[in-house]
Amino acid sequence: MKLMRCPLNGWRNISEFTYGGEVESMPNPVTDASDVWAEYLFFHQNPAGLVHEWWCHTATSYWFIAERNTVTDEIIKTYPTSELFQKRVDFSQEEST
Amino acid sequence: MTTVHPETLKRRSMLYRKLATEGARFERTDDGAAPASYANANEVACARKMGIADLTTLPRIGFKGKDTPAWLVQHGVKLPGGPNQACLQQDATLVVRLSNDEHLLLDDVEFSGGLVARLASLWAFESDRLCYKLLREHSHFWLLLVGEYASAMLAKVCGVDMQPKQFPFGCVAQTSVARNNAIVVRSLLGTTPAFHLLADSASAEYLWFCLLDAMQEFNGGAVGLEALRALARESNSR
Known part of the structure; x- marks a missing residue:
């Protein structure tokens, strides 16, 4: 069984995890056009090589980020979302500035 | 001795009908009932080796x-x-x-x-x-797996190593047990190894069946609160 390290729960069988898609910046809901949103929601980069992905440890509903090599299927590292998202994004403020 | 009928009380375990058919005699908990014993003369001995108890209605x-x-x-x-x-x-x-x-x-x-x-x-x-x-x-049912074979039995249904060296007292695993999400907590009943297991209430009967099946090779069986208390006291006085 392939193993993955959850930042909260430690090493677990891969069957305990759910894939959540590539990590991408969310478009601005106020200023970005619908084609940008369609790209964000329905299309994926799917590169050969290093990717950043959302994963969820199902037993705890804990979401985190994994760096994975799509060529070798090696999981390079996993870390909590707080390492990437450190402050709340306020779109309405962006618009007014 | 007063007979307690779980169906007359406010809170019932998701398992009470099944446990009643297995010969459980119930006692009052807070506002519900839990199996006190199963009229098995060897219940304490069974709990010392491999027992499973329903604690769902405990506070x-x-x-x-x-x-x-x-x-x-x-x-x-x-x-x-x-x-x-x-x-x-x-x-x-x-x-x-x-x-x-x-x-x-x-x-x-x-x-x-x-x-x-x-x-x-x-x-x-x-x-x-x-x-x-x-x-x-309301969200979870609660079982206690007790006895010296408890970690060996869990190894059959769970991928996390729960042997004492890897998973000592106070360790918690939120993991998959018999393909169901569960919280497993290593505890102690006197000096006897024990694991609290909590999982989604909708899966209670399925997991009860799986765990009883997994403990067959260790001659495990259902035990009540009286056996657990006797074991805790006996172990403490050793």
Whole structure:
């Protein structure tokens, strides 16, 4: 069984995890056009090589980020979302500035 | 001795019908009933080797939110050092830390604590305090796996190594047990190894069946609160 390290729960069988898609910046809901949103929601980069992905440890509903090599299927590292998202994004403020 | 009928009480275990057919005699818990014994002369001996007990109607509660650790400490609760750890309070209540901000409190088999009831009555919603009460008694069923073969039995249905060296007292695993999400907490009944297992209430009968099936090779079986208490006292006096 392939193993993955959850930042909260430690090493677990891969069957305990759910894939959540590539990590991408969310478009601005106020200023970005619908084609940008369609790209964000329905299309994926799917590169050969290093990717950043959302994963969820199902037993705890804990979401985190994994760096994975799509060529070798090696999981390079996993870390909590707080390492990437450190402050709340306020779109309405962006618009007014 | 008064006969207790679970169906006449407010709270019932998701398993009570099944346990009744297996010969359970019930006793009152807080506002429900739990199996006291199964009229098995060897129940204590069985519990010492491999037993399974339904503790679903025993007092327990959960709290979640950023301000939860501070609120619990304010009310005299000793917190485990980090997520996925558990520690005993002076009154034998087990506090389980599921994440930085989420805690689960389990009363002991003697219902000696009262901490669960005290915190439940102390808690009130305050909009500026991020601490929320979780009704764990409704969402989860609660089993105790007890006996020297408990970790060997769990190895058949769970991928996490629960041997004492890898998973000592106070360790918590939120993992998959027989393909169901479950919380497993390593505990102790006197000196006998024990594991608390909590999982989604809808899966109670399925997991009860799976675990009984897995413990067949260890001659395991259902045990009641009386055997658990006898074991705790016997072990303590050794």
